[in-house]
Amino acid sequence: MSTSEILFWFLSVLALFSAIMVLVSKNPIHSVLWLIVVFFAISGHYLLLNAQFLAIVNIIVYAGAIMVLFLFVIMLMNLNKETEPSRNIWMKFSGVISGGLLLWIFVSATRSAGEIVGKTAMIKEGSIGLIENLGKVLFTQYALPFEISSVLFLSAMVGAVVIGKKQ
Incomplete structure (x- = not known):
């Protein structure tokens, strides 16, 4: 296993774990901080793909500006358990349906990815x-x-x- 493969798997596990922690965290500020970790892991993937510009833009724009904006909004909203409205059964049902459709799209996209890779134009190395x-x-x-x-x-x-x- 080469160094880039080890780095790829480390960044992938870090991104998936952090994304799960974004969803699982009870505190919204902790969710934002885990989302910043996700953005840094994705920037690492961009660097592995030799897309330095996208990596830097991802760090500056998303991990920097957007996350600071999210933190300000969360702090200004003063989210408490008492003020959180309860969700009815139809909202939960529509969320499950939407998530299932998104999963279906991801599965179909990964199945057709092999066809797309074979059809791409040849680009010179580097x-x-x-x-x-x-x-x-x-x-x-x-x-x-x-x-x-x-x-x-x-x-x-x-x-x-x-x-x-x-x-």
Whole structure:
């Protein structure tokens, strides 16, 4: 077993354990801290895939900015057991159905992954994960989805300002 394989399995176990701890933790602040560990493990996977840009962006944006925002929101909401509403049976049922459908999608995606790997274009060694290649693909092949997502983010920010504005 090579060093990269050992590192891969260590990061995978760490990511899965931390993700389970996000769900199991009773304290929301502990859940956020476990989620930060998940993001660092995923960044380690990006580094193993030679995608340094994605690893750094994942750490800066998600583990940094988004998690600080989550911590502020959790602390401002003052979540107590007394204020937590009880969930009815239909909400639990719809959650189980949604989770089952997501599991079904993951299983079908992993089954068809072998077909996709055989159809990918040959890329020269060492050029995977470079920022130049990411920029070329993003602004040529995926220019329209990139612009649509930017408009979606802009409308979400305007909506957040409108909702958060005092009367």
